Amino acid sequence: MKESNDERQQNVDEGIQKAVELMRQGATMLNEACPECSGPLFQLKDDIICPQCEKKVLIVSDEAEVQEIEKEAILAELDLAICTQIETLIKRLDKENDSDELMGIGRLTILWLEALEKLKRIRS
Numbered sequence: 001m002k003e004s005n006d007e008r009q010q011n012v013d014e015g016i017q018k019a020v021e022l023m024r025q026g027a028t029m030l031n032e033a034c035p036e037c038s039g040p041l042f043q044l045k046d047d048i049i050c051p052q053c054e055k056k057v058l059i060v061s062d063e064a065e066v067q068e069i070e071k072e073a074i075l076a077e078l079d080l081a082i083c084t085q086i087e088t089l090i091k092r093l094d095k096e097n098d099s100d101e102l103m104g105i106g107r108l109t110i111l112w113l114e115a116l117e118k119l120k121r122i123r124s
């Protein structure tokens with residue numbers, strides 16, 4: 001059994017060496033543990049790596065986080081589009097004298113403001 005223990009120790013040592021190397025490259029140690037060897041995981045840029053297994057690891061919560069970021073990006077785009085619409089309406093409001101037209105612009109502005117408010121609620 002001595003041999004296999006030595007081998008195990010060697011693997012751990014290699015893992016530590018690789019971890020040090022990862023940290024030197026700017027990786028940070030995560031709170032998550034590797035699902036295979038339960039060693040500490042490291043994040044380097046977008047990759048999560050287990051130095052012990054020499055593998056990239058996908059963490060489910062991160063996947064959900066990515067989706068959340070994508071969703072937020074879409075909502076931010078929508079927010080911007082609505083603001084642009086309101087801006088256009090304000091410019092029209094300045095030039096408009098016809099009361100019917102003014103009423104229409106006013107209604108549209110309120111609609112967009114309501115949309116903006118709902119969006120704000122979704123994003124918070």
Ligand SMILES: [Zn+2]
Nearest residue numbers: 034037050053
């Ligand atoms: Zn591992």
